[in-house]
Amino acid sequence: MNQAKPFSVLVTGGAGYIGSHAVLALRDAGWPVAVIDNLVTGFRFAVPKGVPFYEGDIEDQALLARIFEEQGTGAIMHFAGSVVVPESVSDPLKYYHNNTVKSRALIEAAVKGGVKHFIFSSTAATYGIPDVEAVTEDTPQAPINPYGWSKLMTERMLADTAAAHDMNYCALRYFNVAGADPDGRTGQSTAGATHLIKVAVEAALGKRDHVAVFGTDYDTPDGTGVRDYIHVSDLANAHVLALEELVASPETSLTMNCGYGRGFSVLEVLDAVDRVTNRTIERRMEPRREGDPGSLISDPSRLKATLPWQPRHADLDTIIGHALQWERKLSEIRGQS
Structure with missing residues (x-):
């Protein structure tokens, strides 16, 4: 039985993919939760019934102050932001605004409101193209796109703020997040998403006619890019445990990689989707995308x-089975709306 929790957690972007899983994980662990989301990319149906929901922007400090007071907020889990790497290259100012400027406003509101704990959704994109086989938290951070820079700037703001104010934080650097809630409560719902497993299960269900494979000449076993895929529910669970560690050790802040420490190539993932669905997805070989590392695998030792x-x-x-289950359910949800 869960012990009574000392405060409520505000989840920004809680109607989005990873944020909605964090809401479920917090609730499953007995934490009171509230959500703020502007619903630009999030979905109202992703927020469970009974969870206080505020449609608004994290830049709105008056709204945040009201939420903190109404909900008794003691911690923030910050997922709100823009996440499409190629778009960050073509529209960098959007990313520096949504991911950096708005995060600054949120952090300022947290300091003013006396919120003591802050968990930040960061990314392996802050490492750029690392020259190591397995990336540790001490691997040099050298982003190669505005998305990675926008997240790294927020990590820096949190470190400086925690040094100056009564707040501690955890920055979790995600590798490739995939899958969906095993109980079918939420999943990746964004139309036109670029995540490989999402794209592949859409193709397996006839929602796309092919999957593009970007780059077949990398220095990897089969020439295609290798990535470390982590199940979104395992990732959400890491956020809850990180929160509990911040509460237990208020003088300590944390930075940790979130992955499994094992990589799969694009072709291995597509073969697995074929295997799980008993179908064959059409693959179309395309040139490399600029800035894509050949391999990006985490060392999750610090997390563990x-x-x-x-x-x-x-x-x-x-992971693929859960993504597929959600994709089928999503078709039903959209068919009813």
Whole structure:
């Protein structure tokens, strides 16, 4: 039985993909939760019934102050932002506004409101193209696109703010997030999403006629890009455990990679989707995309050493199966709306 929690957690972007899973994980662990989301890319149906929901922007400090007071907010989990890497290259100011400027406003509101704990959705994109096989938190951060820079700037703001004010934080650097809630409560719902497993299950269900494979000449076993895929529910669980660690150690801030420490190539992922669905997806070979590293694999040692985190879904076929289950359900949801 869960003990009573000392405060409520505000989840920004809680109607989005990862944020909605964090809401479920917090609720499952007994934490009171509220959500703020402007619904530009989020979905109202992704927020569970009974969770206080505020449609608004994280730049609105008056709204944030009201939420903190109404909900008794003691921690923020910050997922709100823009996440499409190629778009960040073509529209950098959008990313510096949505991911950096708005994060600054949110952090300022947290300091003013006496919010003591801040968990930030960061990214492996802050490492750029690392020259190591497995990326540790000490691997040099050298972003190669505005998306990565916009997130790294927020990490810096949090570090400086925590040094100057009564706040601690955790920056979790995600590798490739995939899958969906095993109980079918939420999943990746964005139309036109660029995540490989999302795209592949859409193709398997006839929503796309092919999957593009960007680059077949990398220095990898089959020539295609290798990535470390982490199940979104395991990632959400890491956020809850990180929150509990921040509460237990208020003088300590944390930075941790979130991955499984194992990579799969694009072709291996597509073969797995074929296997799970018993269908064959059409693959179209395309040139490399500028700035894509050949391989990006995490070293999650610090995460496992710091938190009592044990992944429950670290199996590629399981990740794909949950994504497929959600994609079918999403068709039903959209058919009813």
